[in-house]
Amino acid sequence: MSYILGISAYYHDSAACLLKDAEIIAAAQEERFSRIKNDESFPTEAIKFCLKFANISLAEVDHVVFYEKPFLKFERLLETYVHFAPRGLKSFLKAMPIWLTDKLFIKKNIAKALNTIDPTWEKSRPILFTDHHHAHAASAFYPSPFEQAVVLTVDGVGEWATTTVSIGNSAQLTLKKEINFPNSIGLLYSAFTYYLGFKVNSDEYKVMGLASYGKPIYKALIYDHLIHVKADGSFLLNMDYFDYCTGLSMTNKKFDKLFGHPARAKDEELLVFHKDLASSIQKVTEEIMIKLTQSLYKEFGIENLCLAGGVALNCIINSSIRQHSGFKRIWVQPAAGDAGGALGAAFSIYYAHLSGVRNINLQADGMKQSLLGPCYSQHEVIKTLRVYGLNYEKAEGDLYHRKIAAYLNEGKVIAYFKGRTEFGPRALGCRSILADPRKSEMKAILNAKIKFRESFRPFAPAILEEFADLYFGTGAKNRYMLFTERYLGDHNRHQANHAVLIPGAVHVDGTARVQMVNEAYHPDFHQLITAFYKLTGCPAVINTSLNVMNEPMASSPEDAICCFLNTEIDILAIEGLLIDKKRIGL
Structure with missing residues (x-):
């Protein structure tokens, strides 16, 4: 051992x-x-x-x-x-x-x-x-449920590599080819993140969300001037337009001139131009990744694909790869960014350095639902609540979930804290803010009064596995919010008379970043959503991370309490305890 x-x-x-x-x-x-x-x-x-x-x-x-x-x-x-x-x-x-x-x-x-x-x-x-990039590849392949897979890693840059292709076979992971700096899909996307006024290596997901509000009218301009894409999906960047090799910014004056605007300042108004540019770079990146993965499927003839690196957190691209690449099964590391590098580095030592034997479960991955962080006992929570002078109501088992469901049905916003903290950027039902997805106005309420973030940012549904096909069609769903699905909308009503619409959890483009909640892998969260379903007929809740903009996700009871007290969250549900803001006079 x-x-x-x-x-x-x-x-x-x-x-x-x-x-x-x-x-x-x-x-x-x-x-x-x-x-x-x-x-x-x-x-x-x-x-x-x-x-x-x-x-x-x-x-x-x-x-x-x-x-x-x-x-x-x-x-x-x-x-x-x-x-x-x-x-x-x-x-x-x-x-x-x-x-x-x-x-x-x-x-x-x-x-x-x-x-x-x-x-x-x-x-x-x-x-x-x-x-x-070997750490990224190891993080993608070794916890996956695949005996054999093509492993693709795409990010800004590691040492030299920006994109790598490996083949995973049992416990072996073999590098086949790579694309090196300064040619980088991740840095291309980050250059547009910078140009659109967002923070590099942090806010790329904002570009992804903004893209749905625009049209990709600058796509040809990007292909003609910024990047040359070959038939196999490999690429070369035109460094005349970028400053990340030599300067202290991502883009330069020539880039500004190409698009006819200077880089957007952080708090400057978002124009139609910015939305169209976000749409354009999203579409270009998506097309390159499709071309690249189609080529890999044809070259290696392996049915499974594993993804990691920061670009693998782009759920729109992941869904396009799933639809168009040819690969039958795709598994994405839920901590696909640099945090997951720690995981991959450890796996690489076990399998390469120590010649460990890999035991594969074809029905489940090895990530334990990515619930790998700290947890706190009810006693520890009560001690922290007393420090803040907060009174609480205690409820056990099914009663606890039914009370939360009733609050959600009343239109209240819940801070939900249970079990181990998520590893990676997604809240998966342990450090979450929950709300009723039947109310379309809930998106605006959450963005303005709870998250204090941009109005274009979407919210995701967590849905009971047994209802996922009804709302989002047949096909692969994901437990980690790493793919988008097309919402069936009013079509639901023709398929089952109990199907309730969930407009609050659907993005402006008619898609949703779905978290499918399985009773076996996430029993507590499944019980909570089941209680809401029994009360309302709706088998889903809005699930977003327990934090405000520019702060990390909550981990400790104190983090959750501070978020609760400093926002307009109505209820804090924490390890079997309920704190109602109205009852405590706040």
């Missing part, structure tokens, strides 16, 4: 993961503890949590592995500056001191940080490193 600690850090979405052989014991992002969104710092608190949950000391960990190789990354940085010299001098001078004093000595810094966590950890113990 071996304990393996995987670490991702120093770029964005720092995280830690602990494996016991091939079993995921715990995984968490540092942001959930520090409360700094996309926190890049060393995941000290995440590591402490993993060790505490497993009830072991750091000294009992057999292997520690980091999710990329810093010397290769430094090599890419130097070669890029030399290639583009004398452009980029300012950026070079800014980056070098950080690398020369800190990032080049990551191994030493990791050892020091681990020794601080546990003084019995010997700084001389070996620390292992794996390639960034």
